[in-house]
Amino acid sequence: MSKQIFVITEHLRGKIDDVTYEMLGKGKELAAxxxxxxxxxxxxxxxxxxxxxxxxxxxxxYADHEKLADFNPWMYAKIVSEIVAQQKPRVVLTAYSSMGIEVAPAVSVSQGISLTAYVSDLSIQDLKVSVVSQIYGGKMNIEAVDENESMIACVLPGSFPADAGKATGSPAVEDFAVSGLDESKIQFKKLIAPDKSDVDITQSEILVSVGRGIQSNDNLPMVEELATKLGGAVSCSRPIVDSKWMPKTRQVGKSGLKVKPKCYLALGISGAPEHIEGMKEADLVIAVNTDPKAPIFDYAHYGVVGDLFDIIPALSAKL
Ligand SMILES: Cc1cc2nc3c(=O)[nH]c(=O)nc-3n(C[C@H](O)[C@H](O)[C@H](O)COP(=O)(O)OP(=O)(O)OC[C@H]3O[C@@H](n4cnc5c(N)ncnc54)[C@H](O)[C@@H]3O)c2cc1C
Known part of the structure; x- marks a missing residue:
């Protein structure tokens, strides 16, 4: 059985995503x-x-081709599948990212190897791999042991320190012969950069962030009033953007923006892993939620089990 640990790296036109370093740090530990x-x-x-x-x-x-310059799910899955088929690594780490969730299942199916998603930790002993995976939107963890020849773990960004994987050097580079990309029915057309005309929530020191608990966009003005009184900006979870109540530029999380404010006030946000990914590095997190078991409380420094329709007006009045 192979002992190799593979990390599928991620970059956007040469800008390496932090999750790559997080996986490399963990991968180094697993390889040791x-x-x-x-x-x-x-x-x-x-x-x-x-x-x-x-x-x-x-x-x-390294697989180089002009068609691989931008992410293409079919082509990336094909190349990664071919590399995995050739080398049969013990563990393949991909990110639980827009790219990873397209590539990992396709590789798993094409190679007939197991896949664990939402992975927040891994260890290896005698080539048995223990994997911790989050389920029910982060409310529970399960631990699974993989004894197969090869497996893929789709790792939640933010699970491991990036610094552990940051090291410059000159690793040996092996070129991989790329072919057959013309068979792809998916073609990359263009990259749509985010609209920069709105407030830049990544620069705000105070964010008042609102989730589905707000119930209706008619209730957003009271959130805006609170944010103004605090000298901050309003951000939100994805359902608020999906409902078109706020622009995409305000969305925090995996498919939104990563923010690091001094204070993040989470109002009626459950704390799904995809949201946490975008705000877990805030200096101070204060959560308001009616559900005492909401996962957001695992990340909050201060938590209020209460109704946001009571807390927001009370806070605004106090300010
Ligand atoms: C590939 C992918 C990418 C994603 N990207 C993102 C992303 O970038 N950002 C993101 O946010 N999500 C993202 N999601 C969605 C994510 O999985 C969750 O569905 C989403 O974060 C849930 O948003 P929410 O917490 O507002 O809603 P819910 O999970 O519905 O939570 C609402 C919360 O409000 C509480 N509540 C209800 N009423 C009140 C009240 N009166 N007072 C106080 N609390 C109340 C409830 O107890 C509940 O905890 C992504 C999902 C996928 C699959």
């Missing part, structure tokens, strides 16, 4: 425990020099 090598897998076009950022790995497998 398995007695195998840590291998970084890099896909892109004219990005070979990025391999020098993956000094935590012993080797980088």
């Amino acid at each position: 425990a398995s007695g195998g090598e840590l291998v970084a897998v890099l896909l892109g076009h004219n990005q070979k020099e990025l391999a020098n950022e993956f000094g935590a790995a012993s080797k980088v497998i």
Whole structure:
């Protein structure tokens, strides 16, 4: 059985996502425990020099093609599947990200290997892999032991420190021969950059963030009033954007923005992993939720089990 640990790295036109370093740090630990090598897998076009950022790995497998310059789910899954088929690593780490959740299931199915999603921790002993995975939107954890030849873990961003995987160096680079991309029925058209005309919530020191608990967009003015009184800005969870009550530029989380304010007030937000990913680095988190078991309380420094329709007017009046 192979002892190799693979990390599928992520970058946007050469800008490496932090989750890559988080996985490399964890991967290094796993490789030390398995007695195998840590291998970084890099896909892109004219990005070979990025391999020098993956000094935590012993080797980088690099697949270069002009069609791999931007993420394409079919093409990326095809290339990663071919690499996995050739090398049969013990563990493949992908991020639980927009890219990872497209690639990992396709590789799992094409290679007939197991897949665990929502992974928040992993360890390895005698080539048995223990995986902690979040279920029910982060309300419960399960621990599973994988004894297969190979497995994929889709890792929740923010689960491991990025610093542990940051090391420059010159790992050996192995070029992977790319072919057959013309068969793809999916073609990359264009990258749509986020609209910058709205408030930049990533720059705000105080965020008053609102979730589905607000019930209706008619109730948003009281949140705006509170944010103004606090000298902050209003941000939100994804359902608020999906309902078109607020623009996408205000969304915090996996498919929104990552924020690091001094204070994050979470009002009627349950604390799903995809939301937590965007705000867990806030200095101070204060949550208001009617459900005492809401996962947001696991991340909040202060929590109020209460109704936001009582708390918001009371706070505004006090201010
Ligand atoms: C690929 C992918 C990407 C995603 N990206 C994001 C993302 O970027 N950002 C994001 O936020 N989500 C994202 N999601 C969605 C995420 O999984 C959750 O569905 C979402 O975060 C839930 O939003 P919420 O907490 O507002 O709503 P809910 O989970 O419905 O929670 C509402 C909360 O309000 C509380 N509540 C109800 N009434 C009151 C009241 N009167 N007073 C106080 N509390 C009250 C409830 O107890 C509950 O905890 C993504 C999902 C996927 C699959």
